[in-house]
Amino acid sequence: MAPPPCRSLGRHCRALDVTLRVAALEGEEDHDATWLFGHVERIDFGRTYEHDEELWSEATLHVPCKYLKVGPDGSRARCRAHGFKGKVPMPRRVAAPRRLGDEWFTIVEKGKPVSRRLEHAPAVRRALPLAPDSNPCATAKCHTSDNRRKAACCRDLQVEVVCSPRQTRLAALLRSRQSPYLCKFEREDERTVLVEMISACAYLKEDGLHCDLHGRKRPDGRPAKPVLCSTWPEKRTGLHPGCAFLNRRLKV
Numbered sequence: 673m674a675p676p677p678c679r680s681l682g683r684h685c686r687a688l689d690v691t692l693r694v695a696a697l698e699g700e701e702d703h704d705a706t707w708l709f710g711h712v713e714r715i716d717f718g719r720t721y722e723h724d725e726e727l728w729s730e731a732t733l734h735v736p737c738k739y740l741k742v743g744p745d746g747s748r749a750r751c752r753a754h755g756f757k758g759k760v761p762m763p764r765r766v767a768a769p770r771r772l773g774d775e776w777f778t779i780v781e782k783g784k785p786v787s788r789r790l791e792h793a794p795a796v797r798r799a800l801p802l803a804p805d806s807n808p809c810a811t812a813k814c815h816t817s818d819n820r821r822k823a824a825c826c827r828d829l830q831v832e833v834v835c836s837p838r839q840t841r842l843a844a845l846l847r848s849r850q851s852p853y854l855c856k857f858e859r860e861d862e863r864t865v866l867v868e869m870i871s872a873c874a875y876l877k878e879d880g881l882h883c884d885l886h887g888r889k890r891p892d893g894r895p896a897k898p899v900l901c902s903t904w905p906e907k908r909t910g911l912h913p914g915c916a917f918l919n920r921r922l923k924v
Contacts, residue, residue, distance in 0.1 A: 675739055675753035676844035685740045685749070687732050687763040688845055693832040693864055694720070694727040694783075700899060701727050705780035706885075707873075707898035711829055712768050714853060714871040720783050727783050728834075732763065733869070735854040737845070753848075770874035771884050777875075779885075779896060790888040790896045808916035810881060815913060816870050817852035822880045824912035826901075827872040835865045 695704035
């Protein structure tokens with residue numbers, strides 16, 4: 673794979689400004705957006721807007737280029753693909769906490785992040801996660817491809833990036849990110865591509881396993897925890913190594 677057609681070192685060596693498809697406007701977009709906007713370890717989310725019956729968001733993906741070589745003191749850098757040398761600016765990041773303390777959280781309502789006090793709802797049978805002695809995820813040795821253990825499915829995600837076949841430079845920049853933090857570039861349609869990222873969800877508690885939205889409800893009575901995080905997965909292939917729900921009789 674050829675390196676990106678860059679002309680100098682720059683901000684793109686450390687981060688990429690993109691537009692992401694968040695959700696279809698079908699009634700569950702608040703849940704889908706809350707889930708996506710929770711993964712802020714390596715993603716900054718900006719302006720959101722609606723277009724063609726879908727919700728979109730401007731975002732910055734904070735994953736360096738694999739060709740970037742930074743000196744020991746961090747002040748000088750070199751591009752191993754083109755030979756450029758110099759300083760590479762470190763993109764400024766603004767803290768975007770999702771757990772605000774005292775039962776306050778940042779969630780998404782009507783396509784926009786808002787702060788809400790989320791109280792616990794009555795216990796629901798088969799809700800996730802169960803008590804530690806019954807929750808298979810608590811003891812599963814699952815891990816993401818950077819070998820970090822615990823709640824791999826809360827740190828590894830796919831994002832859909834606006835990138836048409838004509839946007840060849842953006843495609844090359846996406847393909848050249850440091851793996852596994854951004855990898856597996858795959859064209860979804862004529863408008864977007866799918867990439868896989870490791871960017872931990874900020875709703876995880878300090879133990880790195882349990883979700884702090886679990887058991888809470890929104891002011892309108894709906895569950896605060898995104899729907900896709902609230903059902904047990906089927907025993908199927910394609911899950912993380914060590915996943916408690918992996919079917920051992922099938923090859924991954």
